[in-house]
Amino acid sequence: MHLMSIGEFAREAGLTPKALRIYDDLQLLRPAEVDQSSGYRYYASDQLDAARLIAALRRIGMPLARIRVALEPRPGAAAEEVTAFWRQTEADARSRRMQVSALIADLRSKESTMTSTRTFRTRVAHALGQGARDAQLDAVHVGDIQWAVADGFGGTPSVSSRFVGMLAAEPQPIGDEQWDALAAACASGLDGEEKGSTFTALALRGDIATVAHLGDSRAWLLRDGSLRRLTSDHTEVAALVEDGRLTDEEARLHPRRAVLNRALAAGLPSDPDVTGVTVQAGDRLVLTTDGVHALLSDDALVALLSAETAASAVERVVDAVRGAGEPDNHAIIAVDILS
Structure with a gap:
């Protein structure tokens, strides 16, 4: 199995070594091998698709639990999870919009019109x-x-x-x-x-x-x-x-x-x-x-x-x-x- 250095893998994935270290810490993408003496990370070329997908999912704000589901090795898992995530995001936004409108109306009805006369x-x-x-x-x-x-x-x-x-x-x-x-x-x-x-x-x-x-x-x-x-x-x-x-x-x-x-x-x-x-x-x-x-x-x-x-x-x-x-x-x- 051909292994790539973290720098080489980062360039191929369109990421940075620092981002890869974050994904390792979050246990989303573990290196294929870690040098025991230096701690240097190495990745396999067949991990590139997963790295690119994780980056794309984080860009749209998908939480870690859903990303782990999206990475499951079964056909359609990623598309299904993105669809479900976005439907829930839109539903949450609609719900919050109604709550916000009610809250604003309540706050405005209670607002004071007192004005300070102090001048600086x-x-x-x-x-x-x-x-x-x-x-x-x-x-x-x-x-x-x-x-x-x-x-x-x-x-x-x-x-x-x-x-x-x-x-x-x-x-x-x-x-x-x-x-x-x-x-x-x-x-x-x-x-x-x-x-x-x-x-x-x-x-x-x-x-x-x-x-x-x-x-x-x-x-x-x-x-x-x-x-x-x-x-x-x-x-x-x-x-x-x-x-x-x-x-x-x-x-x-x-x-x-x-x-x-x-x-x-x-x-x-x-x-x-x-x-x-x-x-x-x-x-x-x-x-x-x-x-x-x-x-x-x-x-x-x-x-x-x-x-x-x-x-x-x-x-x-x-x-x-x-x-x-x-x-x-x-x-x-x-x-x-x-x-």
């Missing part, structure tokens, strides 16, 4: 860099109480520039109920175009910071040395991780980890998440595009953003992005909440 001063710094890209498709909006970053794709003229232009043209800060309409207006006319943008925006009213978010740009809150992410990425892989269907390690290796499932783009839902957070003096609110957070870990960002002022925090983040090779457009806004 702010100090703001931002940066916008092109990196190694041929064009600048990121954009920023820096207002008095409203700020946004946007990450365009598909070429110029950038949808991100369109978005921040429309935001800047609004005579008043966008309210909670207006974001859907603004996003829809920005995404209109893109039918057939492979262009679009993400955005994450922030508005401060009293002691409430409202965050509107679409795509994989991010909003953060730095408080007392602790960094909290205020948004969830709208990507295929992020949804699978949140559902517990992919591990964080698998997500980092996933070939579709950057594929958006919501954005300002043709063929994708463009309704943003709109949430709020109560702020206090000493907080630092931060907006980043993925040219920043795709390069820098959360731990690295905590250290960099903990600088004394918003300006020095932004400067340190930009220096770190450049030190990491600056492969992409990148944007950051830091807003200090002052008493």
Whole structure:
């Protein structure tokens, strides 16, 4: 029996050695042989189909128990299990949709209309860099109480520039109920175009910071040395991780980890998440595009953003992005909440 090294097998399977080690740990695909002295894994060529199938099933979020059934050596096992899995997934979604609608109606009926009258001063710094890209498709909006970053794709003229232009043209800060309409207006006319943008925006009213978010740009809150992410990425892989269907390690290796499932783009839902957070003096609110957070870990960002002022925090983040090779457009806004 011809055995292949883990590197050779990974190349043939279209995976990575790290992914194969994960599948070994999960007992989905064991090596054909392990060198007892070095611990090095070897695989047989007839394991390639199983490796490719496991990767495909994990990409659609199939849980481990179902994958084991799909790998049974009987005709039609894989197709049957995928069909059953997807029927259950769709049924679960329908059931959850009804529960969510009822919950939203109940919560809205109980919501208070109390509004804070407290007003904070702010100090703001931002940066916008092109990196190694041929064009600048990121954009920023820096207002008095409203700020946004946007990450365009598909070429110029950038949808991100369109978005921040429309935001800047609004005579008043966008309210909670207006974001859907603004996003829809920005995404209109893109039918057939492979262009679009993400955005994450922030508005401060009293002691409430409202965050509107679409795509994989991010909003953060730095408080007392602790960094909290205020948004969830709208990507295929992020949804699978949140559902517990992919591990964080698998997500980092996933070939579709950057594929958006919501954005300002043709063929994708463009309704943003709109949430709020109560702020206090000493907080630092931060907006980043993925040219920043795709390069820098959360731990690295905590250290960099903990600088004394918003300006020095932004400067340190930009220096770190450049030190990491600056492969992409990148944007950051830091807003200090002052008493």
